[in-house]
Amino acid sequence: xxxxxxxxxxxxxxxxxxxxxxxxxxxxxxxxxxxxxxxxxxxxxxxxxxxxxxxxxxxxxxxxxxxxxxxxxxxxxxxxxxxxxxxxxxxxxxxxxxxxxxxxxxxxxxxxxxxxxxxxxxxxxxxxxxxxxxxxxxxxxxxxxxxxxxxxxxxxxxxxxxxxxxxxxxxxxxxxxxxxxxxxxxxxxxxxxxxxxxxxxxxxxxxxxxxxxxxxxxxxxxxxxxxxxxxxxxxxxxxxxxxxxxxxxxxxxxxxxxxxxxxxxxxxxx
Numbered sequence: 001x002x003x004x005x006x007x008x009x010x011x012x013x014x015x016x017x018x019x020x021x022x023x024x025x026x027x028x029x030x031x032x033x034x035x036x037x038x039x040x041x042x043x044x045x046x047x048x049x050x051x052x053x054x055x056x057x058x059x060x061x062x063x064x065x066x067x068x069x070x071x072x073x074x075x076x077x078x079x080x081x082x083x084x085x086x087x088x089x090x091x092x093x094x095x096x097x098x099x100x101x102x103x104x105x106x107x108x109x110x111x112x113x114x115x116x117x118x119x120x121x122x123x124x125x126x127x128x129x130x131x132x133x134x135x136x137x138x139x140x141x142x143x144x145x146x147x148x149x150x151x152x153x154x155x156x157x158x159x160x161x162x163x164x165x166x167x168x169x170x171x172x173x174x175x176x177x178x179x180x181x182x183x184x185x186x187x188x189x190x191x192x193x194x195x196x197x198x199x200x201x202x203x204x205x206x207x208x209x210x211x212x213x214x215x216x217x218x219x220x221x222x223x224x225x226x227x228x229x230x231x232x233x234x235x236x237x238x239x240x241x242x243x244x245x246x247x248x249x250x251x252x253x254x255x256x257x258x259x260x261x262x263x264x265x266x267x268x269x270x
Contacts, residue, residue, distance in 0.1 A: 001180075002030045002084040003105055006073040008066055009091045010037040013046040015225065016091040020055060026098045028105065030084070031056060035073040038063045066174070067190030067199050074189065078181050086184065090175040092225035100220045104178050107166065107217060114183050114212025115204060117172035118220040119162075127224070128162055129169025129216045131155045132201065135251050135261050142268045162218045169216055171204040175224050179207075186210050193253075196239075198246035205254050244269050 005023060009016045020032060034057045036047055047057050058072055070088055077084055085108055087101070095101055100118070107116045120127035133141075133155055140146040161167055187206040194202060204214045234242070248269045251257060257265065 001108075002081050003028050003087065004077050004081070004084050005029050005032045005087045005089065006070065006077070007032065007034045007089050007091055008037060008069040008073070009034050009039065009043075009047070010063065010069075011039045011043050012091045013039075013043050017046075017050070019089065019091060019093055019095075020050070020052070022095055023098075023101075024052065024054060026101060028098060028102050029054075029087075030081075031077070033058065033073045033076060035069040036060060037065075037069045065192065065195035067194055067202075068192045071189045071192060074181065074184055078185070081181075084181050085178060086181055087178050088174070088176070090224065093176050094223035094225070096221065096223075100222070103220050104217055107215060108178055108180055112213050113215055114179065114187075114207035114210065115172060115214040116178040116217065117176060117215075118217050118222050120173050120175065120224045121221050122224040126221070127173055128218075129157060129167060129214070130171050131157070132170040132205070135255050135257055135265070138247060138251060139261065139264050139268065162216065165219055166215045166217050168213050170208075170214065171200050172214055172216055173224075174200040174203055176222055177203075183207070183210070183212065191253075193249060194246050195242060196234075196246065197243045198250045201250050202254060 007016055007019060016034060023029060024032065032055045034047065034055065036044065036057060036059050038060050044059065050057065058076060060069060060072060064072065074086055077086060085105055104116050104118060107113055137150065137154055141150045157167070157169065187210060190199065191202045207214055248265050251265060252262065
């Protein structure tokens with residue numbers, strides 16, 4: 001199967017260039033695609049200067065959000081190759097070796113697997129899989145005095161859960177993941193109603209809904225330099241608002257809520 005690498009860039013050429021230099025000589029990759037989400041003119045000029053025959057840059061006329069940009073790049077690859085493995089990455093990712101990437105690609109060969117991710121080294125810790133968030137958990141976690149009693153332990157797996165070569169989980173981080181073009185088509189691509197945040201929950205939910213597993217490769221780690229482009233582009237208040245909007249959309253679209261839960265979620269959004 002052809003393997004293609006898809007990078008979403010937004011005003012972060014420095015990280016994107018570093019990632020390309022990291023992977024451009026990997027024999028396992030047929031093509032690297034950069035989808036630029038309407039960066040400023042200087043960024044576009046820098047991207048134009050790449051001049052690498054194995055790198056194709058797509059310029060969006062507007063910022064379509066993370067999921068929208070992924071869909072643009074994926075559709076380009078599907079139109080070109082029909083079937084391929086798609087490795088999706090934020091611009092601020094560092095891959096340790098080609099062998100690590102090959103290990104992840106090989107996991108896609110299992111017909112029961114729909115989505116693959118590595119362990120993520122981020123902010124001095126390791127981000128692995130997590131459980132899906134229930135509506136009640138999210139409500140309680142958004143109320144200050146209740147948040148003290150909830151914590152992240154309810155959605156995290158125990159350390160021992162990752163003792164095997166790979167683990168089946170509910171959700172993986174979408175800063176770096178692998179999916180086949182066929183399975184991406186089966187789930188009707190990324191949900192473009194989300195601009196930022198909760199893409200990981202929605203993508204995993206859609207993969208589970210077609211009866212496939214979401215897995216973490218416990219012997220592969222990549223570094224995530226932690227929202228470099230997002231932090232440069234949006235202040236804390238705007239990011240919090242976007243997260244609340246995505247949270248509300250996810251639960252009201254992909255979960256069954258009663259009237260009381262809907263009212264509480266709406267109040268928390270405000």
